[in-house]
Amino acid sequence: MSNAPHILVIDDEPQIQRAIRTILTEKGFKVTTASRGEEGLTLAATNEPEIVILDLGLPDMDGVEVCTRLREWTQCPIIILSVRDSERDKVAALDKGADDYLTKPFGIEELLARVRVALRHSAGRQGVTQSKVVKAGQLSIDLAWHSVKRGDEEVKLTATEYKLLAYLAGNHGRVLTHQSILTNVWDPADADHTEYLRVYMRQLRKKLEVDPERPQFILTEPGIGYRFIADE
Amino acid sequence: MNMQSSSFIARFYKYLFALGFIALVTAVLFALRESLDTALVALLYLIPLGLITAYWGLGPGITSALATFLTFNYFFIKPYYTFAVHRPTDVVILVIFLIVAIVISQLVGRMQSSLAAATAREREATQLYELSTGLAGLNDDRAIAQILAKQVQEVSQGEAVEVNIHGPHFLAFQLPEATQPARTPEWIVPLQVARGVLGEILLWRAAPAITSSEKRLLQTFASQGALALERARLAQAESRARVLEESDHLKSILLSSVSHELRTPLSTIKAAASSLRSNDVHWDSAARPELIAAIDDEADHLNMLVGNLLDMSRIESGVLKPKREWNILPEIIGSVLTRMKHLAGEHRVELDAPEGLPLVPVDFVQMEQVFTNLLSNSVKYAPEKTVIRVRAFVEGDAIHVQVSNQGPQVPPEHLERIFDKFYRITAADRVTGTGLGLSICKGIVEAHGGRLWAENVPDGFAFNFTLPLIWEGVSLPNLPMDTETE
Numbered sequence: 001m002s003n004a005p006h007i008l009v010i011d012d013e014p015q016i017q018r019a020i021r022t023i024l025t026e027k028g029f030k031v032t033t034a035s036r037g038e039e040g041l042t043l044a045a046t047n048e049p050e051i052v053i054l055d056l057g058l059p060d061m062d063g064v065e066v067c068t069r070l071r072e073w074t075q076c077p078i079i080i081l082s083v084r085d086s087e088r089d090k091v092a093a094l095d096k097g098a099d100d101y102l103t104k105p106f107g108i109e110e111l112l113a114r115v116r117v118a119l120r121h122s123a124g125r126q127g128v129t130q131s132k133v134v135k136a137g138q139l140s141i142d143l144a145w146h147s148v149k150r151g152d153e154e155v156k157l158t159a160t161e162y163k164l165l166a167y168l169a170g171n172h173g174r175v176l177t178h179q180s181i182l183t184n185v186w187d188p189a190d191a192d193h194t195e196y197l198r199v200y201m202r203q204l205r206k207k208l209e210v211d212p213e214r215p216q217f218i219l220t221e222p223g224i225g226y227r228f229i230a231d232e
Numbered sequence: 233m234n235m236q237s238s239s240f241i242a243r244f245y246k247y248l249f250a251l252g253f254i255a256l257v258t259a260v261l262f263a264l265r266e267s268l269d270t271a272l273v274a275l276l277y278l279i280p281l282g283l284i285t286a287y288w289g290l291g292p293g294i295t296s297a298l299a300t301f302l303t304f305n306y307f308f309i310k311p312y313y314t315f316a317v318h319r320p321t322d323v324v325i326l327v328i329f330l331i332v333a334i335v336i337s338q339l340v341g342r343m344q345s346s347l348a349a350a351t352a353r354e355r356e357a358t359q360l361y362e363l364s365t366g367l368a369g370l371n372d373d374r375a376i377a378q379i380l381a382k383q384v385q386e387v388s389q390g391e392a393v394e395v396n397i398h399g400p401h402f403l404a405f406q407l408p409e410a411t412q413p414a415r416t417p418e419w420i421v422p423l424q425v426a427r428g429v430l431g432e433i434l435l436w437r438a439a440p441a442i443t444s445s446e447k448r449l450l451q452t453f454a455s456q457g458a459l460a461l462e463r464a465r466l467a468q469a470e471s472r473a474r475v476l477e478e479s480d481h482l483k484s485i486l487l488s489s490v491s492h493e494l495r496t497p498l499s500t501i502k503a504a505a506s507s508l509r510s511n512d513v514h515w516d517s518a519a520r521p522e523l524i525a526a527i528d529d530e531a532d533h534l535n536m537l538v539g540n541l542l543d544m545s546r547i548e549s550g551v552l553k554p555k556r557e558w559n560i561l562p563e564i565i566g567s568v569l570t571r572m573k574h575l576a577g578e579h580r581v582e583l584d585a586p587e588g589l590p591l592v593p594v595d596f597v598q599m600e601q602v603f604t605n606l607l608s609n610s611v612k613y614a615p616e617k618t619v620i621r622v623r624a625f626v627e628g629d630a631i632h633v634q635v636s637n638q639g640p641q642v643p644p645e646h647l648e649r650i651f652d653k654f655y656r657i658t659a660a661d662r663v664t665g666t667g668l669g670l671s672i673c674k675g676i677v678e679a680h681g682g683r684l685w686a687e688n689v690p691d692g693f694a695f696n697f698t699l700p701l702i703w704e705g706v707s708l709p710n711l712p713m714d715t716e717t718e
Contacts (some may be wrong), residue, residue: 105535194557213565213569222596
């Protein structure tokens, strides 16, 4: 199992550590655990894990701080664990370089889905070519040719709509914060204008979703941002 | 200076009147001189003397006595028109007259001044009485300061009075309002109690100088005021203690209710998990997935319960501050519907919102919570296969949202109370839910400046709430639009 993906879990609660370790080991991952921020940073430096799962509420240091310190030298995906009602912390951590989040309590399916997305992205970073065509249900988005199709039919999008969709689809599976979308699709100066995002997202959903009120592809992450769900 | 000179003039007039009166009496007696005996004249002279002393005080009395002595000697004792006295009896009469005149003046004068003192004491007593009745029953520092300043001002007739009250909230009350002289006050009295100084009274009155009796009175006022303040503090402390006691009581009710609510799903989980572990349930038994589902569902239920409790405590402690952003209401509802897919079960949820519904400044997560709770409440009570309708429309400068279902109507007397914590219409309601959902909704909607109420509608029951479209006095900013196609 030497080439099993290595996951570092930084969480101070032994029960959570135990549960995650059991489940992930069962799924064929190599798991290391740390219960403190400093310990986690040291283990991350020595073991170079493929994925870091990080609890935001650590006893010795702020989880956001751990994120920042990790990002100083590694691009490995970081999945944050946190409790409900801490949207502010989650957004802070995501904007500091974390890749995804899970709200406690979470189902195992959710955890595994996040891990899969994270692995795919870490592979992408390491130069493994990713498909330039993102498929989601009837939709197919060709990021190289700038074309969006539903079935065989071309979907007409405005420039901004396309830019928005391309950013979402290019990071499919990952949560994207309002700020990161606004900064990337509009301009860093517009980072506070979530109303732009809301309006364009409505237009985009109207053009892409079967039922815009119950979206399947562009999901809202309450208080955080959006996530594009593509076929696996 | 002005007041001093006017009182000097008043005193001068008293002497003038006294002497004028003596002159008048002398003139009358002079006219009757031939028919009156010298001793009788002396006796008659005593009447104006007594009156003068009684009316104008000791000084004019003594002065008049001396003046009378001279006029008596000059006009009525032979030889007339000289101050010389020849008859020895006249000498005796004169001496007796002088003694009697002065004694009468003194006696009457003393009586007079003691009367004045008694009147002054009575006035002080009345003022004190007024102050203490004014202060009685006051529990508000501001009102106490007000009464104190008013009474001090009335008694002292000063240019300005200020009452300062120290404490957690410093408070100053001035009379006349906001016109206090720029110089340091002439007289400062601390409001002192055994525990320390609670404040002070400042009095500006340059003239006439504040007398020692006034100072004494003001001291008494100050101690009355200090006592009233201390009483107010004690009363406040007591009512705080009572509030704490009540909230403690409420907390213990909440705690017992909560522990019951928490234990129910826990019992299910424990029972299901332990029976799965004990191998009592066969691997391929049909009960197995059911037990696992029960554990999963009850864990979700527990999670919801804990979330609700947290929300409730946040609402109650007033820390629930909506993080407002311009949002599209149907998107929030959509997000809820997507997540409630399995919860909605056999109900059909219809969304009826106009295309051009304006953006609304709300906290996305909190509004999601409101819709989740209102919808799950509707799902719980409305019969299966019925429609739950969510309508949103603009009404004035607010958005009106209605969540209606075809469930049973609620008796009118319960319509208000269903938003109370742990309030349930029927005992059967205990089975599911936390009893907190609707009160949380109300708390959130009100934190957004809106209003939430319930009503019976022709074919069922509906929740209504409003959300203001104006946020901090600003309505929706302009949005950039692009229309060109890629």
